[in-house]
Amino acid sequence: MNKNILKKLSYGMYIITSKNADLLVGCVANSVMQINSDTVAISLNNDNYTTKVILEEKKFVINILPTNTEIELIKTFGFKKSNEVNKFLNVSYKLVDDVPIINNTCGYIICTFNNLVKTTTHTIILGKIINMQVSSELEPMTYKYYQENLKGTTNKNAPTYQEEKKTSNKNVFVCKICGYRYETDLDELPDDFKCPMCGVGKEYFEKE
Numbered sequence: 001m002n003k004n005i006l007k008k009l010s011y012g013m014y015i016i017t018s019k020n021a022d023l024l025v026g027c028v029a030n031s032v033m034q035i036n037s038d039t040v041a042i043s044l045n046n047d048n049y050t051t052k053v054i055l056e057e058k059k060f061v062i063n064i065l066p067t068n069t070e071i072e073l074i075k076t077f078g079f080k081k082s083n084e085v086n087k088f089l090n091v092s093y094k095l096v097d098d099v100p101i102i103n104n105t106c107g108y109i110i111c112t113f114n115n116l117v118k119t120t121t122h123t124i125i126l127g128k129i130i131n132m133q134v135s136s137e138l139e140p141m142t143y144k145y146y147q148e149n150l151k152g153t154t155n156k157n158a159p160t161y162q163e164e165k166k167t168s169n170k171n172v173f174v175c176k177i178c179g180y181r182y183e184t185d186l187d188e189l190p191d192d193f194k195c196p197m198c199g200v201g202k203e204y205f206e207k208e
């Protein structure tokens with residue numbers, strides 16, 4: 001088997017948002033699929049706080065990210081937890097149908113919960129579209145574009161995550177939170193080292 005073939009599957013870049021009584025939640029997802037004219041599917045990790053809120057509130061939004069999306073937005077929504085930080089603090093958004101819509105995207109699709117399929121790691125949630133809007137003619141970002149142009153890494157919770165192997169004789173330190181790999185000649189990371197992708201300290205890195 002050659003698992004590199006999985007890298008040939010095409011994906012987009014989205015932020016899935018939802019809201020419970022007093023908390024706005026959201027996470028980056030690349031796995032979104034249209035099933036028919038009024039049904040879409042998303043694949044969310046069972047550990048994501050966003051998954052929990054969507055399954056309770058039965059409503060979510062697919063925000064479609066354009067190629068000019070700031071990497072900071074992806075770092076916040078793709079590597080931090082909605083129950084630990086307010087991800088919307090410095091983000092421009094509005095409420096539509098009582099769910100958060102992120103501004104300056106290509107557009108959005110608002111869904112109510114329709115059905116689910118649970119795997120050991122991820123839940124595939126089917127949504128019935130109740131509202132959708134094109135917000136701009138900006139180019140939608142593909143997952144490939146994110147990897148090649150923003151040099152972005154993937155969180156371990158993403159369905160597409162694959163462990164990478166060491167490519168040189170240097171020491172490699174891997175972030176346990178986001179999977180970021182740091183190659184260095186040093187035997188130890190400096191005490192003030194912070195992960196450039198998700199911001200955690202050196203205690204979250206382990207030597208490969």
Ligand SMILES: Cc1cc2nc3c(=O)[nH]c(=O)nc-3n(C[C@H](O)[C@H](O)[C@H](O)COP(=O)(O)O)c2cc1C
Nearest residue numbers: 027028029030031044045048049050078082157158
């Ligand atoms: C590029 C990228 C793609 C991702 N794709 C998915 C995805 O399709 N499904 C998923 O559950 N998590 C995905 N993630 C991981 C979540 O965004 C991440 O675990 C997030 O911190 C969860 O936040 P929450 O706990 O507030 O829901 C992705 C992350 C990145 C950076």
